[in-house]
Amino acid sequence: MNNIFIIGVxxxxxxxxxxxxxxxxxxxxxxxxxxxxHLDEAVKLGVIxxxxxxxxxxxxxxxxxxxxxDATLKVLPxxxxxxxxNTIVFDAGSTKEDICIKVKAHPKRRNYLAVHxxxxxxxxxxxxxxxxxxxxxxxxICEVEETAFKLQEKALKLFSELGMRIRYMNPKAHDKHIxxxxxxxxxxxxxxxxxxxxxxxxDRDIFDMAGSGFESTVRLAKSSPAMWTPIFEQNKTNVxxxxxxxxxxxxxxxxxxxxxxxxxxxxxxETTNRLTDILNGIQ
Amino acid sequence: MNNIFIIGVxxxxxxxxxxxxxxxxxxxxxxxxxxxxHLDEAVKLGVIxxxxxxxxxxxxxxxxxxxxxDATLKVLPxxxxxxxxNTIVFDAGSTKEDICIKVKAHPKRRNYLAVHxxxxxxxxxxxxxxxxxxxxxxxxICEVEETAFKLQEKALKLFSELGMRIRYMNPKAHDKHIxxxxxxxxxxxxxxxxxxxxxxxxDRDIFDMAGSGFESTVRLAKSSPAMWTPIFEQNKTNVxxxxxxxxxxxxxxxxxxxxxxxxxxxxxxETTNRLTDILNGIQ
Numbered sequence: 001m002n003n004i005f006i007i008g009v010x011x012x013x014x015x016x017x018x019x020x021x022x023x024x025x026x027x028x029x030x031x032x033x034x035x036x037x038h039l040d041e042a043v044k045l046g047v048i049x050x051x052x053x054x055x056x057x058x059x060x061x062x063x064x065x066x067x068x069x070d071a072t073l074k075v076l077p078x079x080x081x082x083x084x085x086n087t088i089v090f091d092a093g094s095t096k097e098d099i100c101i102k103v104k105a106h107p108k109r110r111n112y113l114a115v116h117x118x119x120x121x122x123x124x125x126x127x128x129x130x131x132x133x134x135x136x137x138x139x140x141i142c143e144v145e146e147t148a149f150k151l152q153e154k155a156l157k158l159f160s161e162l163g164m165r166i167r168y169m170n171p172k173a174h175d176k177h178i179x180x181x182x183x184x185x186x187x188x189x190x191x192x193x194x195x196x197x198x199x200x201x202x203d204r205d206i207f208d209m210a211g212s213g214f215e216s217t218v219r220l221a222k223s224s225p226a227m228w229t230p231i232f233e234q235n236k237t238n239v240x241x242x243x244x245x246x247x248x249x250x251x252x253x254x255x256x257x258x259x260x261x262x263x264x265x266x267x268x269x270e271t272t273n274r275l276t277d278i279l280n281g282i283q
Numbered sequence: 284m285n286n287i288f289i290i291g292v293x294x295x296x297x298x299x300x301x302x303x304x305x306x307x308x309x310x311x312x313x314x315x316x317x318x319x320x321h322l323d324e325a326v327k328l329g330v331i332x333x334x335x336x337x338x339x340x341x342x343x344x345x346x347x348x349x350x351x352x353d354a355t356l357k358v359l360p361x362x363x364x365x366x367x368x369n370t371i372v373f374d375a376g377s378t379k380e381d382i383c384i385k386v387k388a389h390p391k392r393r394n395y396l397a398v399h400x401x402x403x404x405x406x407x408x409x410x411x412x413x414x415x416x417x418x419x420x421x422x423x424i425c426e427v428e429e430t431a432f433k434l435q436e437k438a439l440k441l442f443s444e445l446g447m448r449i450r451y452m453n454p455k456a457h458d459k460h461i462x463x464x465x466x467x468x469x470x471x472x473x474x475x476x477x478x479x480x481x482x483x484x485x486d487r488d489i490f491d492m493a494g495s496g497f498e499s500t501v502r503l504a505k506s507s508p509a510m511w512t513p514i515f516e517q518n519k520t521n522v523x524x525x526x527x528x529x530x531x532x533x534x535x536x537x538x539x540x541x542x543x544x545x546x547x548x549x550x551x552x553e554t555t556n557r558l559t560d561i562l563n564g565i566q
Contacts, residue, residue, distance in 0.1 A: 118492060118493070118494040119494060119495075120494065120495075120496065121495075122496075137494070138491050138492065138494075140491075140492065167491050177483070177492050178492060180478070180482050180483060181483075181492045181493040181494070181497045182492070182494065182497060184478065184479075185475060185496055185497045185500040185501070186496070187536060188471055188475050188500060188533075190536075190551065191532040191533050191555075192471050192529065193555040193558045194554070194555045195463070195467065195528050195532050196463045196464060196467075197554075197555065197557070197558065197561075198532075199463050199525075199528065200460070200463060200464075209401060209421065209423065209450075209460050209464045209465070210401070210465075210561075210562070211401040211403065211421075211464070212403075213403065213465060213469070213502070213503050214464045214465060214468045215562055216502045216503065217468040217472055217502070217503060218468070218558055218562070219496070220496050221552075221555050221556070221558050222556060222558065222559045222562070225549045225552035225556065228552060229548050229549040230545075232545070233543075233545045233548075236540055236543075239540065242478065242482075243533060243536070243537045243540075244537070245478050245482065246475065246533065247533050247534060247537070249474040249477050249478050249481075250470070250471075250474050250526060250529065250530050250533070251530060253470055253473075253474055253526070254523060254526045254527070257515060257519055257522065257523055257526075258523060260519075262512050262515070262516045265512050265515055265516075266509075266512040267508075268473065269473050269504075269508035269511060269512070271477070271480075272473050272474075272476040272477045272480065272504050273508065274480070275476040275501055275504050275505065276505045278493075279493070279498055279501070
């Protein structure tokens with residue numbers, strides 16, 4: 001592996017850069033980003049070796065796109081235009097259907113692998129990049145059959161070296177399921193944060209009374225609006241469906257309380273407690 | 284300090300026991316619990332020194348009630364009946380108005396301090412008890428003026444030794460504010476868990492696709508229904524108000540998406556991002 005191009009040197013791209021550099025110390029890591037300040041910061045932090053532009057990707061071994069999903073729709077076709085036959089390009093976006101449709105007929109479709117690593121933190125930018133972000137994390141690959149076998153192998157080798165486990169899925173199923181376990185969580189967290197902020201005009205009260213439980217529940221409300229807005233836009237139909245069901249469940253819980261049916265309230269919680277078993281499996 | 288009685292040897296009571304024993308190694312820690320198995324477990328784990336019954340509290344230095352808030356309403360008056368003039372009793376319940384009303388006219392009211400330590404985890408039972416749970420946590424004290432000054436001093440000394448910071452509040456304000464930063468978070472988390480469980484009939488999908496973000500958001504859905512049901516019951520009016528506002532905010536977010544107003548979606552998230560600053564203050 002001689003060189004790797006990271007497009008978008010934030011949390012996701014930067015964390016790939018750090019771990020790949022550790023695995024392959026002689027590889028040159030090039031960074032591409034429309035935010036020049038981020039590029040400089042990434043060089044300074046040692047996240048990337050050198051700054052580059054899109055046209056430099058011709059002889060890349062790997063190109064990793066880690067930019068907002070609306071930008072990926074625009075940039076990926078250009079990247080595929082520029083690369084050589086031996087380059088493998090993957091993205092890391094949280095929606096997969098639109099991007100797969102977008103490049104379906106591209107002559108270099110077989111150089112692209114549609115990827116969604118289920119990894120991240122609530123922070124963003126080059127300084128958010130960390131070592132080991134992908135270790136023991138699930139990596140969802142969509143439409144694997146559309147990617148050239150030799151290039152699949154190259155990517156799978158890297159994912160394996162990063163410690164990821166692979167799961168294959170079609171883009172439609174991916175977008176539907178991820179709406180439940182990721183996109184909805186972000187909205188519930190943002191709206192919880194909003195509700196509390198609106199009420200507690202005096203921040204001091206939040207500061208004093210909020211414990212670790214609240215903090216955990218609103219952690220995702222720190223996430224980047226620039227990254228999340230296009231995700232909600234691309235996955236609109238699925239996300240609205242999850243929101244409908246979530247709101248229905250909340251209303252039902254409220255109704256139980258209004259009716260003084262606290263046996264019902266107890267049962268609601270007891271049933272959901274089995275998440276414990278499910279989540280223990282995640283760790 | 285010669286002896287301390289912990290009523291309810293679970294996460295909250297057990298964690299008090301562990302830290303007090305560390306501060307005062309010669310003190311005898313007695314445990315009282317209607318769950319005999321929990322008592323035996325607490326002795327075995329070294330959380331308490333000895334099992335006891337309510338009637339033994341006569342010569343207690345401290346009595347700490349850490350049981351569900353409905354049980355506190357029943358047990359606290361009995362405890363006050365049994366204690367001596369020098370005993371200080373405090374509870375750790377998440378609602379404060381009902382309990383303060385309940386013991387308002389009790390002849391031993393001045394031996395009781397209404398306390399809510401903002402600390403905990405999603406686990407329960409004696410095995411959930413941990414050292415240092417209360418360090419750097421906020422401890423809300425209600426109606427402090429109703430407690431005998433000498434006994435206040437005794438309790439404050441202990442809280443200070445445990446590393447807690449104190450905030451005084453009236454019971455009504457406590458219950459109103461805590462509904463936002465604690466009770467609502469629990470419901471949002473339980474209902475998020477329910478929504479995902481209902482959809483993903485196949486647990487395997489949740490297991491594979493859920494990341495740390497989801498896990499953080501549904502962490503509180505592991506909480507004990509036995510503890511939380513009476514909290515929601517006692518704080519019904521406030522909790523329903525927070526639920527109304529939360530549901531309204533979620534509906535508004537959905538409406539913005541349905542109207543393709545993604546600039547509006549962006550702004551919703553951007554505004555809430557300032558939670559970051561508020562939460563940074565908590566840590």
